[in-house]
Amino acid sequence: MPTLTIDGKEITVELGTTILKAAERLGIFIPHYCYHPSLSVVGSCRMCFVEIEGSPKLVPACSTVAVDGMKVLTNSENVIKARESMLEFLLINHPLDCPVCDQAGECKLQDYAFLYGKNHSRFNEQKRLLPNKDFGEHIVLYANRCILCTRCVRFCQEIAGYEELGVFLRGGKAQIDIFPGKTLKNKLAGNIVDICPVGALIDKDFLHKTRVWNLTSYNSICPKCSRGCNIRIDVKDNTIFRIKPRENHEVNSHWICDDGRYGYHEWDNISRIEYPLKREGDKYIQIGWDEVAKLININFQSIIKEYNSNAVCGVGNSSASNEENYLLYYYINKCFNSGNLFLYHINSNEYEETFKSGFKIESDKNPNKEGAILNLNIKEKDGSFNMLLDRIDEGEIKALYFIHKNIGDSLDDDKIKILQKLDFIVVEDVSESNLTKIADVVLPTTNYAESDGTYINSSRKVQRFFKAVEQPGLVKEGWEILNILIKKSGDDLDVSSPADVFNKMSDYFEELKGLSFYKLGDNGINLS
Amino acid sequence: MKILLKNIEEPDYTGSIQDYRRKGGYTAVSKAIKEMTPEEIVEEVKKSGIRGRGGAGFPAGVKWGFLPKNTDKPIYLICNADEGEPGTFKDRIIIEKDPHLLLEGIIITSYAIKSHQAYIYIRGEFVYGANRLNSAIREAAEAGYIGKDILGSGYNLDIQIHRGAGGYICGEETALLESLEGKRGWPRIKPPFPAVEGAFRCPTIVNNVETLANIPFIINNGGESYAEIGVKNSTGTKLFCLSGHINKPGIYEFPLGISLRSLIYEHGGGIKNNNKLKGVIPGGSSMPVLASDEIDVSMDFDSLANIGSALGSAGVIVMDETVDMVDVSLNVAKFYAHESCGQCTPCREGMPWMRDIISRIKDGKGKKEDIDTLLDITYNIEGKTICPFGEAGAWPIRAFVNKFREDFEKHIN
Numbered sequence: 001m002p003t004l005t006i007d008g009k010e011i012t013v014e015l016g017t018t019i020l021k022a023a024e025r026l027g028i029f030i031p032h033y034c035y036h037p038s039l040s041v042v043g044s045c046r047m048c049f050v051e052i053e054g055s056p057k058l059v060p061a062c063s064t065v066a067v068d069g070m071k072v073l074t075n076s077e078n079v080i081k082a083r084e085s086m087l088e089f090l091l092i093n094h095p096l097d098c099p100v101c102d103q104a105g106e107c108k109l110q111d112y113a114f115l116y117g118k119n120h121s122r123f124n125e126q127k128r129l130l131p132n133k134d135f136g137e138h139i140v141l142y143a144n145r146c147i148l149c150t151r152c153v154r155f156c157q158e159i160a161g162y163e164e165l166g167v168f169l170r171g172g173k174a175q176i177d178i179f180p181g182k183t184l185k186n187k188l189a190g191n192i193v194d195i196c197p198v199g200a201l202i203d204k205d206f207l208h209k210t211r212v213w214n215l216t217s218y219n220s221i222c223p224k225c226s227r228g229c230n231i232r233i234d235v236k237d238n239t240i241f242r243i244k245p246r247e248n249h250e251v252n253s254h255w256i257c258d259d260g261r262y263g264y265h266e267w268d269n270i271s272r273i274e275y276p277l278k279r280e281g282d283k284y285i286q287i288g289w290d291e292v293a294k295l296i297n298i299n300f301q302s303i304i305k306e307y308n309s310n311a312v313c314g315v316g317n318s319s320a321s322n323e324e325n326y327l328l329y330y331y332i333n334k335c336f337n338s339g340n341l342f343l344y345h346i347n348s349n350e351y352e353e354t355f356k357s358g359f360k361i362e363s364d365k366n367p368n369k370e371g372a373i374l375n376l377n378i379k380e381k382d383g384s385f386n387m388l389l390d391r392i393d394e395g396e397i398k399a400l401y402f403i404h405k406n407i408g409d410s411l412d413d414d415k416i417k418i419l420q421k422l423d424f425i426v427v428e429d430v431s432e433s434n435l436t437k438i439a440d441v442v443l444p445t446t447n448y449a450e451s452d453g454t455y456i457n458s459s460r461k462v463q464r465f466f467k468a469v470e471q472p473g474l475v476k477e478g479w480e481i482l483n484i485l486i487k488k489s490g491d492d493l494d495v496s497s498p499a500d501v502f503n504k505m506s507d508y509f510e511e512l513k514g515l516s517f518y519k520l521g522d523n524g525i526n527l528s
Numbered sequence: 529m530k531i532l533l534k535n536i537e538e539p540d541y542t543g544s545i546q547d548y549r550r551k552g553g554y555t556a557v558s559k560a561i562k563e564m565t566p567e568e569i570v571e572e573v574k575k576s577g578i579r580g581r582g583g584a585g586f587p588a589g590v591k592w593g594f595l596p597k598n599t600d601k602p603i604y605l606i607c608n609a610d611e612g613e614p615g616t617f618k619d620r621i622i623i624e625k626d627p628h629l630l631l632e633g634i635i636i637t638s639y640a641i642k643s644h645q646a647y648i649y650i651r652g653e654f655v656y657g658a659n660r661l662n663s664a665i666r667e668a669a670e671a672g673y674i675g676k677d678i679l680g681s682g683y684n685l686d687i688q689i690h691r692g693a694g695g696y697i698c699g700e701e702t703a704l705l706e707s708l709e710g711k712r713g714w715p716r717i718k719p720p721f722p723a724v725e726g727a728f729r730c731p732t733i734v735n736n737v738e739t740l741a742n743i744p745f746i747i748n749n750g751g752e753s754y755a756e757i758g759v760k761n762s763t764g765t766k767l768f769c770l771s772g773h774i775n776k777p778g779i780y781e782f783p784l785g786i787s788l789r790s791l792i793y794e795h796g797g798g799i800k801n802n803n804k805l806k807g808v809i810p811g812g813s814s815m816p817v818l819a820s821d822e823i824d825v826s827m828d829f830d831s832l833a834n835i836g837s838a839l840g841s842a843g844v845i846v847m848d849e850t851v852d853m854v855d856v857s858l859n860v861a862k863f864y865a866h867e868s869c870g871q872c873t874p875c876r877e878g879m880p881w882m883r884d885i886i887s888r889i890k891d892g893k894g895k896k897e898d899i900d901t902l903l904d905i906t907y908n909i910e911g912k913t914i915c916p917f918g919e920a921g922a923w924p925i926r927a928f929v930n931k932f933r934e935d936f937e938k939h940i941n
Binding site for chain 2: 041042043044045046047049057058060063065082085086088089090092093122123124125126128147148167169170171172173174
């Protein structure tokens, strides 16, 4: 285990550790472009030079292995001069595009130029000019800006396992391009825009939409499958501008798939239900939250009086948070003494893929099936949707409360027909669907970005997410809707946030014992 | 004393296996395989002190000693026949005129390093050379010197030709390996060195054609005999490639240590038209030019290094007083800009930049600061690249500017 000093600070590392990694552990940052912790080391950008005492030649920190007794200097005069020269080399052909380049504000070239660049260029020649290259659906390469760090090429080869990009030609003419006749088809392609240190690879989805410093970021979890990749939602003016991955080495490394990255657009043109609605004849009229809560409770109580407690049931959702599902369980089970809880989850295209690096897109397109099953306190077989339909058919169930947060019609007609046998239907939904059209009461609820909460992913990791945008109209957050109903039913449950609800969950379920929303941190906690 | 041109200089020598054997060829391979152990051969080569003839001058025996002693992986021998250094045409002569000399060297070396697969990486432009070598390999195989159970010893060896595709950088040993493996000729970061992880990530030795062609002599006469030729630390003979404004251009074989002056005036016949010498590049275009008052130097590795230049591949390019060094610099800068592989920042950006500045100077559009910028660029490239191509492009430009500054200034004023 070699021990070395970097800028006077001593550290002992495992054999084979590079100087760059050792410095990282000491909190010392060494500028670099081509190095990326999840990609192979190429040592080609030559930005990470450091000085080793006693050695005349500077060495690249990313590819030099730490040796016992090494004395490394990361800010000596020689190192600074080397950084200035490498930066000068990169800037001679780089176009001064900052005013029109999306990367401004999160650009490594800008950042290092600020520290190590010259005010005045001594380059008096013609800059080499290259045409932009369209890589397909999402990505365009502004080839003039490319500094040939080859992160994108290595990403496609090593992480995605698709050899779609390559370096063509040689020397000063070398350029990154896609193989002739091909487009970027792999579902991880969007990540190359994240890892491009400059504004060469541009996401068409974000092109020229806003300056990055106008965005506010919120930590969240991707709702598009059960992997639960950690994401960041970037918002301006209460609008989502883009989704970016967050690092989590047990879930998604540094990546997200394109379904998650661009999936937020499915909400673009959805006409949201903005007020609680009550059916009167053929029409739906708006009513207030207070009134609708009273209405629901009265109806449920009267059905229970007429039949029995179990005539009332709740249908939770694998797309809903743990908190929403738990409060539904609490409402149905504690307030009405019914044991009938069922789980609804979408079974969609089942596209799944495991990429070369091990990154997996799951076939289960629900973010929280594990969490819903736990928090509704059901065994999966008992609480299945088909069982619900059977019970309705048999006349056992007369009323239901359905959390349906999915866009559009997710039930086929024959299932809808069975539900119509019910006496009283309450549907929480985001937009009109064939469910809302048969409901007696419609409660407008929030989507994945409009509330705090937690999910449990397919590997049984509990992860938290934060509210990123305000919901429209008089829509209430999902947990809040049930909180109102619970309170109105006379129960003394006292929660005023999803974090509070989580505390109740951790008191109730053995699996969540000792946990709290706060303790989950940014990378979640594994359940045993 | 002729080791390498011994056969070639004989009129009527065809290079066929019959001619080669008639001149004593393939006795060394017999001696090596039948009477010596691989370790003994390595010892002889170490004793000979022979330094690599490709340009780097690394002692061959020492390099062979870097191979792991116990390995499950196959060991490869690569003969570097990429001869791309401008001003150099010595490997070509061996390949075209005495291919069996090279093959015998390859066979002995492969046996010494316990390799059963040798590749000859030959530059794509040497079409005739590749064909010539292929015929020679066939001849040698038929005679039992290549293939299975060579000379009844149980030793197997296969030799394959792999043709390059026009990149100077593929003469750099790790770029060569990448190219051999079917990839872009981008040099690898070292360590690991090829002796540990080379072709297909297996232990590999890469040696130049001329280096390998010396091996039969070393086996036949012993390492010590070889070490007696030449000078201390630069043993043996060297093929010198004389070109430029010289009356008798061509390939000359002399013991290392011959003076440059003697090479140019005594053996090369002096400068054409009796012109004055202006400058001479001693070791191929990558090596710093020498001014006319620097030619009393011994042509060996250390002496040239001591005066700030290098023996390199011994491509001696002679330039007379009619030459404008700005022209020469531009020619050289264009070459390195064209041949840069593009992998690392200083070389990819710096070489074309130097070319463009020199071009502008030549066109009369140069500014005073340009000369110092040019020098600064050479310092920003040197020591900062993945492979020695950076130095190969930077050193010559620096030498031209430093030693012939008037030529540059003339264009600027």
